[in-house]
Amino acid sequence: MHSVITNAWKGDPYPIDTLFIFMANMAWNSTMNTGEVRKMLNDRDAGGNHKIPFIAVCDAFQSEMTAFADLVLPDTTYLERHDVMGMLDRPISEFDGPMDSVRIPVLPPKGECRPFQEVLLELGSRLKLPAFTLPDGSRKYRDYPDFIVRHETEPGSGIGFLAGWRGADGRSAMKGEPNPEQWKRYEENGCFFKLELPRSYQYMRNWNRGYMEWAQRVRIRRYGDPILIHLYSEVLQRFRLAAQGKWPGRRPPERLAARVERHFDPLPTYSLPLEAAHTDPIKYPLAAITQRPMAMYHAWDSQNAWLRQIHTHNYLFVNAATARAAGVEDGGWLWVESPWGKVRGMCRFSEAVEPGTVWTWNAIGKQPGAWGLAPGANEARKGFLLNHLITDALPDGTSNSDPVTGQAGWYDVRVRIYPAEPGEPQETFPVFDTLPRAPGTREAPVSWLAYVSGRISGR
Amino acid sequence: MRPAWSVLFFTTLAGAGQGLFLALVAGDFVFGLPTPWLLAGAGACLALTFAGLVSSTFHLGHPERGWRAAARWRTSWLSREVIVLPVFLACVFFWALGLWLGWPERLVTGLALLGALLALLLYVCTAMIYACLPFLQEWRTPLTVCNYTALGLTTGTYAAALLAALGHPPMATGYASAALVVGTLAYLGRLASLLRNARLRPKSTLATAIGVKHPKIVQIAQGSMGGSFNTREFFHGRPREVVRAYRLALLWLLQPVPALLLLVGGASAGVLVAALLLHYAGLLAERWYFFAEARHPQNVYYQAIA
């Protein structure tokens, strides 16, 4: 997933004509190797044609990614659309039974915004994709709510997005025919559904026979066998045997066989991140990691006027002893360098970080002019991304990800830190060109504002 | 604390007006001064105090509601000041009117005494606004009241000496001598408060501020990164060199330089103009430093951003 731009640019496994991005800031904080990826998005082949010919981006905000789009599809916010957090998303639920929930719009969409789900459904229908088309070639689903109600994982499976009020009479749960009244029932119930299990099913569910039976009947599980932690994993061993050519059936491609054989160990084991093999641990002694600030955890719009007062630029948190040893001052400008790139930012001493690790808040830094912020905003002048330091591919051409799970190696990078020279500009590096003002947006951001009962005053 | 120029001009100008009135009344009591000169002095006194009053309104978010400030005189020194100031102004005005229209001497004398009492009371009110706050340790001392009174008297006496040099020369030397004596006493009082404040140790620390018993507590984030009312109002935000410059101006211009000028140059109008201006510059520096030096306990909550 994290190599999508690189692969599209390389044409791996085949060239594409359209790159379709939904709410992923792949030109900024959602990608590794940001600087190179930005070049790939604009790169041309020998014939002068774009290597990625057409980019469509759907987003609710004017991000760094929308700036690369040939077509921007303005998305709605969650207040303006239907949504489901249904069974197919494995919702969190409660200890005493499964739960799922929906959103029902409370505001009409603004301007030309359309919910992204509706856009996809429309595209699928117009392209006559089988899942969205009836045998006679006509459109199968009217709109997204209709799709949610009538979609089944297989024809007649009775398993759909939502677990509540299934069946023609609306009396089944978990499994049952589509119910045209399902949205109404959810709305009447405060937009959620909960099925409380019998008491005897509520505990020790990994080997509760009654629960297993029930789970198998409602098709939460395929098998009714107890769930045990495998200290010796037969599944991992099968991969290893396949790589060794000792297992009938599918085998890993030749170039990856050694990697699979080595890392798919049936017993618990520890190994260094793959990146460590390509990094000099003496030159780059520190591990660098990031996290999202809690205040913005699920806020895509961190340019929000209130949230950005809490985190308007970020610091690199460094153990005071580590920082002093590197000659970096508290609050001073420093360089953070990995084998793959370097960034300039500000340092904050911390006693709560282990001396061999440095960290910072993720996705605070922004490109000048993006997100409707003034080009001089702190995010653009002082905020920085560690993404520039992280490579998406290792020098041997393999993906920088965990060899077993495929999880992108966001936390594997090793860095060194050193103070910025006194004469250097007191601002972040790298800085990209200021984005031009998007059509239809204000000339200059408001100088002050205040929200009062749904209205905005200010200038 | 951040020194607000509206307050600096208010306290120094009104203080000068009160001091001038006290100097006029004292001179008149002892030597009996000519009425036209006293009237001119009363005019200057009213002008100074009124200018201070106007300046003070710039400190208010809602000056049009300023009249409400007279409501809480039982608890608030600010309210008391707001009441005493116009009464003092009225008293000076009627004293001058009485002098001009030749009202009975007992009435005029009564007004002069009442005015003097109000002038002193106004010093106390102004100073107590600062001295009554228990946790601004730099201000919480009788020296604050002494200094506001003595410094106001000094400025007033310098002004009286200048007015005498211009309109009633026989009194110039007398007033100038008084300015030397009063000013030196005021200066010593101010030095005493500087020495006292240099030895203060803040009662509030991060340990009491957040209630954690540990000698090493460091702030990482204050909840906002672009500043807040708390960072704007309670920090002067000026570099150390600027603070030192204000302190030097306080130490030299408040009294030593003007006094030296008088001693060397004598009580001529030119010398007195220079002495008054230098002293007033020193007084503004003194008032600036008075605020900048005060460390508000809330500041321990606003030390770092991240």
Next chain:
Amino acid sequence: MSKQLALVIDLNVCVGCHACVTSCKEWNTSGEAGFLSDDNPYGRDPTGTFFNRVQTFEVGEFPDTETVHFPKSCLHCEDPPCVPVCPTGASYKRAEDGIVLVDYDKCIGCKYCSWACPYGARELDEHQKVMKKCTLCVDRITDTSLAERDRKPACVLACPTSARLFGDIHDPASEVSVAIRENGGYPLMPEWGTHPANHYLPRRKTRRPLHADELVRHDNPLKVDGKLPRPATSEPSLDDVTSW
């Protein structure tokens, strides 16, 4: 005894998510207190009026460090120094429930009350030019049209970890009084005698002392598998002696 409403904030539970900060602003900018303005909302150094802020401190040195997230708002002191200094009476403490409030129509914006607060709990709104501060959501907790469970300050309802408790600290049986009494609740800056109504609960460690003998098994693990060696049947036994 009269009522004294207050917040009790559990620093052992607060994770520093700022949900109380934004929910406070959201409720109060549209509430009785009037708007809470923001300057440079999308420009350099954004700044605005907030009633509540979450700060972060580090206590100690690595590796013996604690990160303390510290929510700070008006403490509704029982002897509020900000009230008597107000020249207009705009700043007042309600007799019926002890909430310290500002009458925005009387406030002249002289900032004196903010000087008189050692905690920095008051903020002047730059566009209304009046002093603002936490009202304990007075317009919400007294709104009888709301369900009983919703008649709490917005910050309390928003807190995902229930680090904020709300109630009458003069009622010894109230949840807040019990929390203060049983969990070491303390006031901030007690040195100034302001007697804050809001209290904080300290960081607490749950320790389970483990004695060395608890680490040793008393039973022989071999017994479980039936592997404990048995004496030979030829060895003497008691029933030889007693079987006559």
